[in-house]
Amino acid sequence: MKYRILGPLDVSIRGHQLVLKGVRGPTFLASLLVNVGRVVSIERIVSTLWSDEPPATAWHQVLNLASGMRRALERAGAPGTLSRTQGGYRISVDPETIDVVQFDTLAVTARRLVADGRPDAAVAAFDEALVLWRGPALSGLRGSLVDSAAQTIEERRRVVIEERAEAQLTLGRYEEVINSARALLTEEPYRQRAAGLLMRALHHCGRTPEALEVYGEVRSRLVDQLGLEPGADLRSVHKSVLEPVKSETVRSSSRITVRVPAELPADASGFVGRSDLLAEVGTGSALIVGQAGVGKTALAVHWGHLHRERFPDGQLYVDLRGYHRDVPVSPCEALARFLRALGVDDGSVPAGVESATALYRSLLSDRRILVVLDNAGSAEQVRPLLPSGTGARALITSRMTLSGLVAREGVRLTFLDPLSHEESQRLLTGLVGAERIRADPDAARQLVELCGRLPLALRIAAANLIGDPALRLGDHVLALRSNRLAALAIDGDPEATLEYAFTLSYQRLTEPQRHLFRRLALLARADFTVGAVSAMTGEPELVTARLLQQLQRSNLIERRGTGSFRIHDLMRAFAHSKLANRDVVASGLTRDDPRSLTVSLP
Structure with a gap:
């Protein structure tokens, strides 16, 4: 008898396949095989066969399944294999007739060979174990017992692949490691051991920038989707890959010439006021937020000129064009500019954003430098450009309240109001x-x-x-x-x-946001409440509040209190200019009506 569960369930006797009839028969047998030698209670069998509400006849159907399975095994030449005990069933077979047991035995042998310093023989044993797999364990079967067992067995397969890759690294079989580690990361994008193996193999192949990209991609997934930083092992691999790059890049005159960039634009002539904000901005990396025309760039640049002596290693500047008629500057493009400004020659600038970020941060790690990221359109555009060294400082300007930078990167948020x-x-x-x-x-x-x-x-x-x-x-x-x-x-x-x-801010809005923004021109006062706008538009207050909050985060209006907002006079004039005829008609007014541009509401 041979029982195979490393793939679809397959039972054969002397080379002839045993046909298992019915829908639940294969699941019933698989539930016993994954617990070979142990009693499986009828309650667990019932919950496996009927994941939802079991029928009143569930126990009787299990008895019939067991009886039919016992007769089938006896006819095939395996009498006494399936037995009934108090409260459940047990299958008693030679464990070595089950492929997953053979797999585990070969894996143990391979690990012993690794410990004995015989990686070549270990790889052969690992390969022999993995050949037993014909697809995902217990594929095509469903049920709580089967699903749980399949997940456990699949994890054992992944561990064996990783252990084989470790042995292959010792033998210098880097391409084989790259292929198997990439396949594992496709299955499980958060698998840090596989990521470390892939990084080490790429690094040994001279593909270090790709190795750094792998780390950046895995780290981004862990942080963005799970809120976790990479573990100590993966960080150690990253450090071992990065340190030679940093050392070679910094010390090799053929690849880098140390430069002190001075990229700040000219200071705004006649800059006045903002003394409190200038002091606030100076306490750490800051995000300066405000509506168009309020002077965000002028404040950042003026602060940079006032404190040039605090950054003897230079000042970097980029207009990210987050609000511009042209295409925004991508993180990769901005990083390439910064690396060239820092002295990295064109041929040594990494093509991928993660490897470029790693090199950029390593170059800034010991430098006192100011980085001005002007006109940012999103947090994703900014994150790769943030320096990590204790002596480096970032000033970011944006029309959007990029709260993610405040929450995750600890950037100080500074709101900029009009001048007094x-x-x-x-x-x-x-x-x-x-x-x-x-x-x-x-x-x-x-x-x-x-x-x-x-x-x-x-x-x-x-x-x-x-x-x-x-x-x-x-x-x-x-x-x-x-x-x-x-x-x-x-x-x-x-x-x-x-x-x-x-207009650059207006174009970034969704159509529902634009529609509500234009309707604000119909209000008689610059100050308004959610209820007033809701009464004017006929939309529910919950919908109106959400849209107003979105306009406020885009700094087209400002919040004055709970449920209360204000629109700047010039922004209100702009809303008038954008007011479409359909909005006026929808309000019940006409262009000839003297009230056509203002609606007084309580």
């Missing part, structure tokens, strides 16, 4: 000159408020005044009152407009 009226006056005076402001101080005050105290709007207005010395502040105020968005633009530079800056 006094700061706005100082900025405008510094740009256009005190004499022009003194000529019409009332118009200057009005201009500041019409610009919403946004630095970008103030700088655009100042540029128009500087470009036309004959233009009086009062005339510019009149133009702003007529159409603020149109007046806050610079002729010949389509990107130097407030509307362009706002």
